[in-house]
Amino acid sequence: MANITGWQGSLLRVNLTTGNIKTEDTMKYKDLIGGAGIGYKIIFDEVPQGTKAFDEANKVVIAVGPLTGTAAPCSGRTNITSLGPTNPYHAITDSHMGGNFGAWLKFAGYDGIIIEGASKTPVWLKIEDDKVSIEDASSLWGKGTIDTEHAINEIMGKEACVASIGPAGEKQKNLASIVNSVNHSAGGHGGILGAKKLKAIGILGKRSVHLADENAQEWLKLNEYMMKDIIGANNQHVVPSTPQPWAEYHNPGSRWTAQLGLFWGAANPPVETGECAAGDKNKVGLRTQKAVFDLGPIAEERTVKMGGCYSCPIRCQSNMYMPELEKYGLTPYATSTCINYSSPASAMLKGFADGDTKGMDAMIVKCLGSRLADDYGIWSNYGQLGRDFKFAYTSGKLKEVLPKEEYNSINFDLMEKGDPAWMVEYYGNLIKDGEFSHLLDGPYWLDQRWNFGKEYWDGYGYNVWSKMAYPKHHSNEAGAQVGALINVMFNRDANSHTHMNFIGAGLPIELLKEIAGEVWGSPDALDAPKNYTPMNEYKAKFAKWSIDRNFLHDSITLCNWVWPMTVSPSKSRNYRGDTALESKFFSLATGIETSEKDLDLMSERIATLHRAATIKNMNTIDMRNEHDTIPNWVFDVDPDMKPFTEGTVKLDRDDMQLALTMLYKEYGWDEKTGAPTRAALERLGLKDVADELEKLNLLP
Amino acid sequence: MNNESYKNDELTDEELTKSDYNSGEEDGIEEVQDKVVLLGCFIRDKSYEGILTNAEDLLDEPLSLEVDEILTMIDDLQTREEFSDICVRKGKEKIYLFSENHITNNYAKMMISVEERDLFKMIAETVREESKIYPRPTDVRLFTKAPFKLSKEEFYQIYEQLKKNEEYNDIQETRASNNAMYLYSDRFMKKVHAASLTEWIEVEAEQNP
Numbered sequence A: 001m002a003n004i005t006g007w008q009g010s011l012l013r014v015n016l017t018t019g020n021i022k023t024e025d026t027m028k029y030k031d032l033i034g035g036a037g038i039g040y041k042i043i044f045d046e047v048p049q050g051t052k053a054f055d056e057a058n059k060v061v062i063a064v065g066p067l068t069g070t071a072a073p074c075s076g077r078t079n080i081t082s083l084g085p086t087n088p089y090h091a092i093t094d095s096h097m098g099g100n101f102g103a104w105l106k107f108a109g110y111d112g113i114i115i116e117g118a119s120k121t122p123v124w125l126k127i128e129d130d131k132v133s134i135e136d137a138s139s140l141w142g143k144g145t146i147d148t149e150h151a152i153n154e155i156m157g158k159e160a161c162v163a164s165i166g167p168a169g170e171k172q173k174n175l176a177s178i179v180n181s182v183n184h185s186a187g188g189h190g191g192i193l194g195a196k197k198l199k200a201i202g203i204l205g206k207r208s209v210h211l212a213d214e215n216a217q218e219w220l221k222l223n224e225y226m227m228k229d230i231i232g233a234n235n236q237h238v239v240p241s242t243p244q245p246w247a248e249y250h251n252p253g254s255r256w257t258a259q260l261g262l263f264w265g266a267a268n269p270p271v272e273t274g275e276c277a278a279g280d281k282n283k284v285g286l287r288t289q290k291a292v293f294d295l296g297p298i299a300e301e302r303t304v305k306m307g308g309c310y311s312c313p314i315r316c317q318s319n320m321y322m323p324e325l326e327k328y329g330l331t332p333y334a335t336s337t338c339i340n341y342s343s344p345a346s347a348m349l350k351g352f353a354d355g356d357t358k359g360m361d362a363m364i365v366k367c368l369g370s371r372l373a374d375d376y377g378i379w380s381n382y383g384q385l386g387r388d389f390k391f392a393y394t395s396g397k398l399k400e401v402l403p404k405e406e407y408n409s410i411n412f413d414l415m416e417k418g419d420p421a422w423m424v425e426y427y428g429n430l431i432k433d434g435e436f437s438h439l440l441d442g443p444y445w446l447d448q449r450w451n452f453g454k455e456y457w458d459g460y461g462y463n464v465w466s467k468m469a470y471p472k473h474h475s476n477e478a479g480a481q482v483g484a485l486i487n488v489m490f491n492r493d494a495n496s497h498t499h500m501n502f503i504g505a506g507l508p509i510e511l512l513k514e515i516a517g518e519v520w521g522s523p524d525a526l527d528a529p530k531n532y533t534p535m536n537e538y539k540a541k542f543a544k545w546s547i548d549r550n551f552l553h554d555s556i557t558l559c560n561w562v563w564p565m566t567v568s569p570s571k572s573r574n575y576r577g578d579t580a581l582e583s584k585f586f587s588l589a590t591g592i593e594t595s596e597k598d599l600d601l602m603s604e605r606i607a608t609l610h611r612a613a614t615i616k617n618m619n620t621i622d623m624r625n626e627h628d629t630i631p632n633w634v635f636d637v638d639p640d641m642k643p644f645t646e647g648t649v650k651l652d653r654d655d656m657q658l659a660l661t662m663l664y665k666e667y668g669w670d671e672k673t674g675a676p677t678r679a680a681l682e683r684l685g686l687k688d689v690a691d692e693l694e695k696l697n698l699l700p
Numbered sequence B: 001m002n003n004e005s006y007k008n009d010e011l012t013d014e015e016l017t018k019s020d021y022n023s024g025e026e027d028g029i030e031e032v033q034d035k036v037v038l039l040g041c042f043i044r045d046k047s048y049e050g051i052l053t054n055a056e057d058l059l060d061e062p063l064s065l066e067v068d069e070i071l072t073m074i075d076d077l078q079t080r081e082e083f084s085d086i087c088v089r090k091g092k093e094k095i096y097l098f099s100e101n102h103i104t105n106n107y108a109k110m111m112i113s114v115e116e117r118d119l120f121k122m123i124a125e126t127v128r129e130e131s132k133i134y135p136r137p138t139d140v141r142l143f144t145k146a147p148f149k150l151s152k153e154e155f156y157q158i159y160e161q162l163k164k165n166e167e168y169n170d171i172q173e174t175r176a177s178n179n180a181m182y183l184y185s186d187r188f189m190k191k192v193h194a195a196s197l198t199e200w201i202e203v204e205a206e207q208n209p
């Protein structure tokens, strides 16, 4: 193992039924990079067809990649792969968390943990380098994630990183998360740990992650180059949100919010972000004042600092001082980002008492709600939870399905009045055992139970994507057919930000189109926002590239909310990024000289393996009709408008069938069914996968 | 897009500034050159602080130039390769100078329109530019920010006047469902497109983070 760099070379396998703990060689999976790649292969190989998410036979693979734990920018993500309980077929999904867990796992000497079997009693896993033990968790069962973390830190020391589930996971709710470092949550697999009675994992490690021999100087140069010339702000937005002397362009939607007179106002003394011009590597961490972006201008004076994941210079998590939370029995702090803030607000169906969507009541709701959701280990399902509640409440369905006594016991008045205390009531009832808690089943199972009907599935604002019943995530409104294609390829909401980062970078459309031409072969790969054109092969290339980069980032691991570097803020580069950066870091870390093209092929291998695992789970090759379906609202929105006219995101049914064909063609899959052929699998070195699918009669 | 530029050695700050001070010979001709160098450095320093240099500023300390030497010196400055970053823009009555190392052309254009108090043009050209290049409708709150810095009241007063002016009849108004007001130029954007993008920017984008 002396020559292995980047990777640590070991995977930990923990069987909770037998109590067996052993290590295995990571390197047999090296062509699948790490993280999601390893996870997909293990689930494909080892979890029998027909297994359900909460069955003992299901496994959970928590894995990272060769860049995790290094100083590569934004490399602190952890990937979790297992069957997805929200999916109608319990097909394979992965969830992702930031924070410190992945790096700590590497420092303890592991590239991943395979959790199998199920314990009869609550346990937690204690990892201190080579010392790994299964510990009794009966005193932790029933606790929130924060108390669990504290209790394990009491035992292991405060340097340990703890990932745990809350009551939602213990109760095997589909919408349950795994949370590390207080607020870094991975959504969708918490209930599986609950079914296995695994409350938490605590990790402490003293190893380092080595780079390949003599690469340290090159690594430093590469890092310097990226920080100076390439990286932008969160989501790789490369222009500031306001006009600034150094910037040619600006975009009010940019997460590069830094400007003169904008502060981390609750820091002592307050810290001014100032203008953080492109090229100034020492101010990258000040560029994204995300609190004001997420919570509005009122958040400035409450911002203690921006925090974030291990080895991330972007820092997208706002740390807030919120004494108002003490009224609800919490400490006066909150820390979160993005959907974790906006999701609680979506359950305030009648708005906020002070009538201001960016006012103090809204900020209290977002901070209080995100704290409760993280502590209870509740996953918002990319905000779908709030939309499902909205449909159930406003349609009268909730009144119909809840027992009268339960309905009357919930203080909906708080929500009607816009009182932030509704958060306590709402989340509190979600983790009780009543009918209300079935909102945590997720759209497909909720509809089976409560019969939501056509209005819900076809309603534009409810965002439910096709038969697979996950929420849309940067779909047709993001790059037309490109976003729609990306949304059909997953078994949960598409966590692919590659295309959205590019579309939302903030540059003029002609410049973006030029870059699109260089990366995907033609400027026609990109349409102007809400001014779409019919499908073409370059859009299929753009979609495939985005999907593959997403799989790459979840495997290597890098944060897809910043990577890839398709554009840059550098005027002297004419805003070109560097899409080969992942392969450069990979080569330096592992010592395996790998070009961008080589790494793209490895990413395609992982994407195709994900597809193969989905086919095995669904037991059909007819992906086009059974999996890759597109909801009616994509085609029926704006009834008075035609597709491909200015001002609408409406798409055309036939055109999307063509889009699917073109995407299948890009992957070399069967164009009729969308299933990988033996030739496609063998081209990617997946002969054993082809053999297994053939045995199951699942090759086209 | 494989870029190897990280391997190039960068000039150090010292090397970059060396040329500014190398011409310091003490005879008469060099003295004039010195003044040109000083002028270049003065413009750069002000640009670094985000301020345009107005040619009239050159009459005052520290440069204290004579009126009749200003234009010659600016011409001279423009022939110097080491000052190729210095840009000269003629306004209605004034001449503006800036270093594009610190102020981009786009931003300088906005600053000059503010400086010249040509407020109709300032609003209209900003809106036209945004409708044309991004393309997006312009959030009117933009005009309360730097470099415009109009108060809300000032903006609405100017906007009411602008609406009556033929020259700007391409500037149209659209509102999001939360009533936020945006402007667009119908030379570059259709009404339906502007309305739909306004709704996206103001309401929908936040629901799709």
Ligand code: SF4
Binding pocket: A074, A075, A076, A077, A098, A099, A234, A235, A307, A308, A309, A312, A313, A314, A315, A316, A317, A559, A561, A562
């Ligand atoms: S950008 Fe945000 S989510 Fe991504 S690694 Fe950095 S802090 Fe974590």
